[in-house]
Amino acid sequence: MKVTVKKVVFLGTGGTIAGRSVDRSDNVGYLSAQVGVTQLLEGLPALAAALQGITPESEQVAQVDSKDMDWSQWQALYARALHHLQREDVEALVITHGTDTLEETAFFLSRVLPGDLLASKPVVLTCAMRPSTADFPDGPQNLCDAAVVANALGARGVLVVCAGVVHSARDVQKVHPYRLDAFSSGEAGPLGWVEEGQVRWVRLIHQHGGVKPGLRWPAGPWPRVEIVVNAVGMGGAAVRALCAVPAAPDAPVRGIVVAGTGNGTINHGMEAALAQARAKGVRVVITTRCALGQLVGARGAPVADAEYLGLSVVKARIALVLELLGER
Ligand code: ASP
Numbered sequence: 001m002k003v004t005v006k007k008v009v010f011l012g013t014g015g016t017i018a019g020r021s022v023d024r025s026d027n028v029g030y031l032s033a034q035v036g037v038t039q040l041l042e043g044l045p046a047l048a049a050a051l052q053g054i055t056p057e058s059e060q061v062a063q064v065d066s067k068d069m070d071w072s073q074w075q076a077l078y079a080r081a082l083h084h085l086q087r088e089d090v091e092a093l094v095i096t097h098g099t100d101t102l103e104e105t106a107f108f109l110s111r112v113l114p115g116d117l118l119a120s121k122p123v124v125l126t127c128a129m130r131p132s133t134a135d136f137p138d139g140p141q142n143l144c145d146a147a148v149v150a151n152a153l154g155a156r157g158v159l160v161v162c163a164g165v166v167h168s169a170r171d172v173q174k175v176h177p178y179r180l181d182a183f184s185s186g187e188a189g190p191l192g193w194v195e196e197g198q199v200r201w202v203r204l205i206h207q208h209g210g211v212k213p214g215l216r217w218p219a220g221p222w223p224r225v226e227i228v229v230n231a232v233g234m235g236g237a238a239v240r241a242l243c244a245v246p247a248a249p250d251a252p253v254r255g256i257v258v259a260g261t262g263n264g265t266i267n268h269g270m271e272a273a274l275a276q277a278r279a280k281g282v283r284v285v286i287t288t289r290c291a292l293g294q295l296v297g298a299r300g301a302p303v304a305d306a307e308y309l310g311l312s313v314v315k316a317r318i319a320l321v322l323e324l325l326g327e328r
Pocket of ligand 1: 014015016017032064065066067097098099100101127128129130
């Protein structure tokens with residue numbers, strides 16, 4: 001009988017978790033994305049206990065500060081994640097990532113990886129707020145916690161683990177620029193916590209994965225979708241500038257996500273400019289700049305763009321990019 005050794009694959013993409021500083025006491029002045037994921041795992045003897053007999057494997061997919069993450073790196077990450085999830089011997093993936101755009105990559109993967117694979121094989125993103133060379137780094141604990149979650153009964157979908165908290169890809173947001181516990185799931189709350197090598201789940205995600213029909217990766221740049229925020233004194237100038245014929249190498253704008261005030265309200269000047277944009281074929285999605293809650297329709301009437309309801313502005317932008325990719 002063939003015995004298969006079960007594996008968790010660690011995919012490295014960079015970030016502060018892989019950062020290095022000259023001064024060990026400096027938690028802010030460092031270079032992100034310097035240490036390879038294999039080296040991070042080698043310096044972590046506690047990982048074996050977290051994995052409980054499952055063998056770690058590692059692969060460097062990118063090495064960037066996550067503010068510089070782009071479509072081509074997402075395409076590569078998607079391809080490698082899919083490849084490993086399809087392997088019979090792989091039980092789960094852990095992805096190391098910078099905190100700044102972690103919620104975007106997590107949401108993207110949750111939208112494009114096949115739901116049937118994610119139903120039994122979790123993809124766990126983790127990160128750090130201090131570089132690997134810090135006197136008191138948080139990365140090692142986060143990596144071990146991510147391994148525990150990857151190996152936990154009931155783990156499914158795309159998850160984020162930071163500072164002992166387990167979040168869903170849909171709800172998680174970076175809410176603090178410095179604190180070790182930099183993420184929040186807002187009103188939805190966390191999925192659970194990692195406590196002394198055990199996961200205490202408080203809820204499970206219902207929807208995991210799903211590939212948009214017709215979705216194909218473009219050979220060139222992905223559809224250009226921009227974000228505009230309504231605020232006091234904002235008129236239509238920004239929207240009109242976005243819709244003007246661009247100078248090379250920029251592509252014409254295909255979509256605009258508006259972070260509206262309150263319940264998605266938009267001032268008159270911007271509203272008029274958005275109407276012109278729509279008339280030119282630009283897809284406009286309205287969200288709210290409020291940190292919590294979602295748009296509410298008058299007296300139960302459906303709010304336009306219901307599929308974007310409850311998504312943060314940056315996640316609505318990803319959903320719109322994927323919608324436009326599916327339409328090509
Ligand atoms: N700028 C870093 C990054 O996102 C921040 C971090 O990882 O905490 O890669």
